[in-house]
Amino acid sequence: MSSHAPPARTHLLIASLCLLGLLSTTGASLPYPILAPLFAGDVGNGLSAFLGLPPKLLLGIALMVNPLGLLIGSAVLGAVSDRLGRRRILLATAIGAAAGHALTAAALVAESYPLFLLARFVTGLLEGNGAIMRAMVVERVEGPLRNHALSWLNGAFHLGWLVGPLLAGFTVGVSITLPFTIAAGALLVGALLAASALERGTAAAKAGERWWRVARERHAFTLLRHAPLRTLFSVHFAYACGVAAFYEFFPLWLVDVGGYAVREIAFVNMGMCALMTGAALFAGRASSTEPRRRASIQAGLAALSILAVGFGSLGVGLAAIVLFGLPHAYYNATVQGWAADQFAGYGQGAVMGLLSTTFCLANIVMALAGGALALVDTRIVLVLGGALALWAALAMRNWSRRAVSVAAQAVELR
Incomplete structure (x- = not known):
């Protein structure tokens, strides 16, 4: 599958993917300055008191579930998009990740540790869509611009690891849920902008083909x-x-x-x-x-x-x-x-x-x-x-x- 857009359309594609990449890693890095005080602080809460387990153990598990989801998502989402279409899978994962941030905020309000773990795992799973973005650049951008675009997309991912902690630091004082609410809203806006910029691909599922079968049989490994x-x-x-x-x-x-x-x-x-x-x-x-x-x-x-x-x-x-x-x-x-x-x-x-x-x-x-x-x-x-x-x-x-x-x-x- 390969289609090359006119220059103006190509630059819009690159900009949209870079924005989604930035917002994706911003959401992934958002919790890091928040979780340590939440679990190891002096003020107790339902999250740090779950089942009476040591708060540092609970913190370690909370830190691990998002990268675990990211690992699985990175392994399967790119391969699924090879068969079922880049645009539909990318937009679905972006909207799903926004829902994951909203669910994280709800878990914090409810002080529910199992719901928090579920929200962070699902968010990581869906934020493993970086492979789809890189594949779209490779297929739809031609010539020397392609390598530049890949590099710019990497730069957007890197920048997200800087923006996320800064966003958390500036907003968590207002409300612990505000950073996640902003991240969810920003991802939805990014998905809407990307939907208008990304042309529909030619990939389509074969009759009777389901995404979970593709994920099982064609994952990255x-x-x-x-x-x-x-x-x-x-x-x-x-x-x-x-x-x-x-x-x-x-x-x-x-x-x-x-x-x-x-x-x-x-x-x-x-x-x-x-x-x-x-x-x-x-x-x-x-x-x-x-x-x-x-x-x-x-x-x-x-x-x-x-x-x-x-x-x-x-x-x-x-x-x-x-x-x-x-x-x-x-x-x-x-x-x-x-x-x-x-x-x-x-x-x-x-x-x-x-x-x-x-x-x-x-x-x-x-x-x-x-x-x-x-x-x-x-x-x-x-x-x-x-x-x-x-x-x-x-x-x-x-x-x-x-x-x-x-x-x-x-x-x-x-």
């Missing part, structure tokens, strides 16, 4: 039956684990090494997200360097940044945290663009879903492994993350060398 995609998964998973170790534990490193509080950590995160978002505006530029070789350089620079935090002083670590955003933004643009070209025959939704799912899985793995290692020393987690990202860089470089060698031999045989 079915691509691992193919050797090149297994290689991509293993390399990208190692890199994603390194990034997850960095994302999840540099705030704890700032507390351990610098005694930073929430506000100072937020400012450091703002600097990193701002650089990452800015870099994403330019990361899609064409290059004559083989994509996997280019990605290996970018992954290597990201790995050095992570290792600099693990081994460095507070000043060195602060600089490395902010600068990490630069190579990471370029790596994402390079790998996504190359995968879209290389594996288009497997379905763009499934391919983009595999990349998204890999990152979600890495976050869960490193949260578990890093939590245990951090009991010894947070720096161990960061050094492990840097080592994994460095291995990914070397593996990507070797993969590029083998591919170039095979291509050269094929030319000689001709």
Whole structure:
């Protein structure tokens, strides 16, 4: 399936998808500054007293259910949209995620912990629609603009992780439900704007085909039956684990090494997200360097940044945290663009879903492994993350060398 719109329509498409991407990750990141005081604060409530369980255990479960939903959604939604149509699935998930935010607000009012978990899981599941957005860009934008558009979409996702906590911080003082109400309304507006901008695709379900059957039989992990995609998964998973170790534990490193509080950590995160978002505006530029070789350089620079935090002083670590955003933004643009070209025959939704799912899985793995290692020393987690990202860089470089060698031999045989 491929259709290319006129330039004006194309730019409207890109803008609509970037807006939805921004609103999606804004909603996903919204609860993080809210949940810790809610469960670990001095004032008791029905959420933190559920079944008499320890509040920190309840907090951990509450933090886990949204990424778990995101993992499942990333694995299946892209593949479902390959068969049932991008537009209808994207709009349905956006509206459903808005309903999930409204349900979260209702759970907070009712102080119902099971309802809160359900709301966060469903919201995460439906916000796993990033693969659909990337697939739409790949299929409907042509030429050099496509890689730029993918990079801009990544920038919108990155910006959402900055906007969400800021929105929560500015509005939660009025009402604990207000941030979620705003997120729900904004997503509905975004879905309405997208509905007018997105043309109807040509994909349609076969007679008797149901979405749950497609999800079961064509989820992203079915691509691992193919050797090149297994290689991509293993390399990208190692890199994603390194990034997850960095994302999840540099705030704890700032507390351990610098005694930073929430506000100072937020400012450091703002600097990193701002650089990452800015870099994403330019990361899609064409290059004559083989994509996997280019990605290996970018992954290597990201790995050095992570290792600099693990081994460095507070000043060195602060600089490395902010600068990490630069190579990471370029790596994402390079790998996504190359995968879209290389594996288009497997379905763009499934391919983009595999990349998204890999990152979600890495976050869960490193949260578990890093939590245990951090009991010894947070720096161990960061050094492990840097080592994994460095291995990914070397593996990507070797993969590029083998591919170039095979291509050269094929030319000689001709």
